[in-house]
Amino acid sequence: MGDDHNHHxxxxxxxxxxxxxxxxxxLESILTEKGYVDRRTLDLIVDAYETKVGPRNGARIVARAWVDPEFKARLLTDATAAANSLGFPSPVGAHLIAVENTPQTHNLVVCTLCSCYPWEVxxxxxxxxxxxPYRSRAVIEPRAVLAEFGVQLPEDTRIRVWDSTAETRFLVLPTRPPGTEDWSEQRLADLVTRDSMIGTGLVRGP
Amino acid sequence: MTATGADLASIARDAEGPVFREPWEAQSFAMALALYRAGLFQWDEWAAMLAEEIARAQAAGDPDTGRTYYRHWQATLERMIVERGLSDAQTIDRYRGAWTHAARRTPHGVPIELAPEDLQR
Incomplete structure (x- = not known):
């Protein structure tokens, strides 16, 4: 664990x-005494990020896009609005952009400067x-980084690396695995991993 | 990002594990988000300052494996609070000392609370 020592x-x-x-x-004492924040708000934020906001949100979006071509078109045009339409909150920062994996192109997301990330999904x-290491190597040698994550792509698949900023965050729309044609949306969502939506993983079929 | 020897290091992967490793990380995260939502800064300002703090820590020898991330987050928060005039460095130091004092007078197993005496030293 950490750098703090609770037990002397x-x-x-x-x-x-x-x-x-x-x-x-x-800081908590200062900010609450001055009324800039209150403890209840802080507790609600922590609770939301520990229990409610997580990669399952993104998985629901991906599964919907797999079964609903109209939703997929909207997602690829304006992912912020598409995510909102499923009831996910507006992002911190401005835009959510969904990038689609195809047999020709694999997308990989990084934030080279800090850690911008689509929290809400x-x-x-x-x-x-x-x-x-990830922040620098994803840009320099994405294929080697993917290999470390266990992802081997065909030689002719192009890897496109997206560098996130405070204003623009990316969600990868992974490829729907074969053999799932008659699956329900919920069952498909259960297949979608966090890493597949960052681009460091693929969605494996049954 | 600055190229360092760490570039060659391998990337430690994980499962979909807990988002905060210790409670203070969650508290620091929540304070920044609450101040942002209250309109006290823009998110691009936050990201730029955080990137500076990360670069500064790297330059000072932090291996920057991601495990120290919320230390940089907390440093950014302290800086932002002073820069926006919500408090000043002396006050922050005084409260930090007060909490240390409060802990030392609190028996094990009892929640640590700040009392006026902790600040009047």
Missing amino acids: HEHPDHSELGEMQSRVRA LGLPPVWYKSA
């Missing part, structure tokens, strides 16, 4: 706060997405 064994009689804990609590980014 030489002082078992009282509590200790690690450096990060005391820094965070200091994928939840918060995994640790590796925020790491320097």
Whole structure:
């Protein structure tokens, strides 16, 4: 786990706060005392991101696009509006853009500068997405990065790397696997992984 | 991003695991989002400042594996709060010390609460 040390064994009689804990609590005290934030709002945000907002939202969007060509067309034209129409909140930042995988093109999403990510549809980014190796290597050698994720693409499939910004975030629309033609939308959604919507994975069929 | 020796490092992959590794990460995340929603800064301003903090930490030797991400997030939040005049560095330091003091006078197993005496030192 982390960098904070909650347990100083030489002082078992009282509590200790690690450096990060005391820094965070200091801001919380200041901001709540001044009325800039309130604890209930903070609790609701944490609860939402821990339990409600996550890659299952994106999976629902992907599955709908697989079964509904009209929705898919809207998604590829204006993903923000398409996501809103399924009841997902407006993103932090401005635009959500959906990019479609095809036999010719595979899409891979990165944020080279920090960690911009479509939270509202994928939840918060995994640790590796925020790491320097991924942020730099996804651009320089995407095929090698994909191989490390276990993704082998045909030689003639082009890899397109999308660099996210605060204003523009990307959702990959993965390829629907063969053998799922008569599947329900819910069953399809269960197949869709987080990594397949970042582009570091493929959706595997039955 | 700055090219470093870490470029050659392999990428640690994970399953769809927990989003926050420790409670303070969640609290820091939520404060930034609440201030953004209250209109105290634009998201592009936040992202630019966060990118600066990450670059600064890398330059100072942080291997930047993603595990220190919320440290950079918290540093950005502290800077943004001072820059927007919501508080100042001295006040933030005083409250940090007060929380450390509150912890030391609190027995194990009891929730740590801030009392006026922690700030009047």
